[in-house]
Amino acid sequence: MSRVLVGVKRVIDYAVKIRVKPDHSGVVTDGVKHSMNPFCEIAVEEAVKLKEKKLIKEVVAVSCGPTQVTETIRTALAMGCDRGIHVEVSGKDYEAMGPLQISKIFAALAKKEEASLIILGKQAIDDDCNQTGQMTAALLDWPQGTFASEVTIDGEKVKVVREIDGGLETIKISMPAVLTADLRLNTPRYATLPNIMKAKKKKIANMKPADLGVDMVSRVEVLRVDEPPTRLAGVKVETVDDLVAKLRANGTI
């Protein structure tokens, strides 16, 4: 039976109002409420469900970042993962960290842990890249089932129903494989207090990217971060003629 790696990312909570730093180098993160990326929660839930169905043996939660990400790994453990791996990345490396570096880390870990499945969220809500799953599969030369809304394991193969623009696409891929979770794959369970208490006893291994032979140098340089332009208030008009006149006046027609 197999081992699954699940990636979890610590992101700014979706309900928080984002503020750009005064020096425009990024967004303010100090003291801001963070939580597990919603798609990662779905990925964890899927992995734990597979384990409960006895289709896989062990679920390992992985997160990359500074010390605070151990809280996110702890939540994944409370949801049912067996152990965690914290890949320590901090400072400038952490700010510049992107899908390329993460996928290299996952590829290295997959080989080290002899994983047969990697389940990730389809994208993170802070950068919306939607690249890590695909890059990881490419680096490993594994098949990928992305935007999964249904996953069924059938022997050494995985049937994945994917949400695509035109509707739903069903594919069958061989393991080992990379899957990325979409919204409708499942409803994640709560990390309840007794499980958080039990999770404190589960192991989280600590390592650095260098231990995995991964270099964190980024090929991307962020020049500037700005807020989107403020949306101007709309104007109510009384009649169609008014509407046409206004559209003419501001050059739209």
Place this chain on the structure above:
Amino acid sequence: MENSASGTCTSTALHVETELLVCSDASHNITLHNLPQGQRPTMGSAGCWLYRQLPTPFQPGVEMERFADEADVVIVGGGPAGLSAAIRLKQLAKEQEKELRVCLVEKASQIGAHTLSGACLEPSALNELFPDWKERGAPLNTPVTEDLFSILTEKHRIPVPMLPGLPMNNHGNYIVRLGHFVHWLGEQAEELGVEIYPGYAAAEVLFHEDGSVKGIATNDVGIAKDGSPKDVFERGMELHAKVTLFGEGCHGHLAKQLYRQFNLRENCEPQTYAIGLKELWVIDEKKWRPGRVEHSVGWPLNRNTYGGSFLYHLNEGEPLVALGFVVGLDYTNPYLSPFREFQRWKHHPFVAKTLEGGTRIAYGARALNEGGYQCLPKVTFPGGMLIGCSPGFMNVPKIKGTHTAMKSGMLAAEAIFPKVTAEDPASETAGLHIPEYEDNLKKSWIWKELYAVRNIRPSFHNYFGLYGGMVYTGVFYWILRGKEPWTLKHAGLDSAQLKPAKECTPIEYPKPDGKLSFDLLSSVALSGTNHEGDQPPHLTLKDDSIPVANNLAIYDGPEQRFCPAGVYEYVPLETGEGMRLQINAQNCVHCKTCDIKDPSQNINWVVPEGSGGPAYNGL
């Protein structure tokens, strides 16, 4: 029946009044999932929740047993009082080389996320708790350098000299972002070995057979809006303790229950409150005066409405100011909107000149205590005690409650420690009753302070209102230090003070200009508040016909105006004439004002699923 060691536990017979959970959807279909056998449902015509069942009754096919765990002390609430108590307990345990398991539950997703205060911290309690707080990196970065007090009129400002000895004098104090301070306290507590569980709300008090408090249970999760269990339904967990400390802050929902259960308020006046609204602004550097404290009274409130403003210049790198407005909840005009008073106060020339060119980055609101000495309840009962702003140790004229809250937590810890570590606690009840806490409070500086200022707030209840109060303060406090032999009474329950709408004039508030003043909904968005949408609304009504029949008919729906988060709206019925109350529970910022000020006392705030609520960052 239960196991005394940790393990599963079936619900015991409870002495708490249980309230019935019923609801109806828009087509008046009643869902019966949560009704005990033999109970007739009562129809909620507005589709409102009637009230929430505590505990969730037996349901066929759903796992109803609760996991239970034992600690020596359980603390509800991760604020200054709760954390100080936890820290003090662990300090004593370390000193005396004893083992002590202390668990703290906090409904916010992280410690400090529900904390909101001005704040000018008097470091007296902190100096006692951590004499080396500076080396430990406590975020007290802004000593007060300037202290201004003004009486505002519509266009002008009358300065009032801040003489030493006046309660509001801030010499020696620090302007802090209390949320950050509380977060730091949380880190110190964890270092000492306190088990802190943010994101878990204490929803229910548990009792032993003999009626003493046994501990608390966290809320059940995964209940859908209609009351049925979802796939992810799981029962909350029980935390049992020898003694449970309740530090829920102002107007705690479990404290409300405890007052009734143990008759703790029979010898004191009902608590009176105010609502405080606050914003954080990044201002133009040229206008920034780090260390400056400004307070005002007067405009825009009339002389008979208690309240005032604060504006503090922080010194933490950025040109940040913390500002806000407090309105006493004993106001009489139902047309008054504390939020809109706050917004229009910012347009006063003296205030506007600081804010012009600045950007607002945070918003929040919270109720605070104003009752002081006259309103202190009994604070100990078998199995537990109340600490902090929950019983209410705020020094109102000083407008400081953090130092007394911390001290009360420390005194509680000192009274508890010998009892919980004793071989034989010699207690009459299963949950320990420790009246020494109350004795220690009465001997401490908290009591002296509160006694000295006890008559200042009630002195506002005279014809001259604000001005009478200020004269009284000048004579009796500044000169006589509160030694007068009489104790003035407050006016009674805040909820009983509203006059019917027809006897009052609506207030014309200016429209927000989007630069200095803002509308309610964009303000609520800045609080970062959110709740899981598919859960029963946590603002429950005891009778859902009362809002329209009473609140709207007589008082023109004051909840639409006093709620700082836009939770309550009277909207026209889809079918035909009439209005209904719409409760937007997701907006709630947990300020508790509705539970306090509702003239029908029909709204009952219960705690929603843990980690819901505002996401304040250093408020």
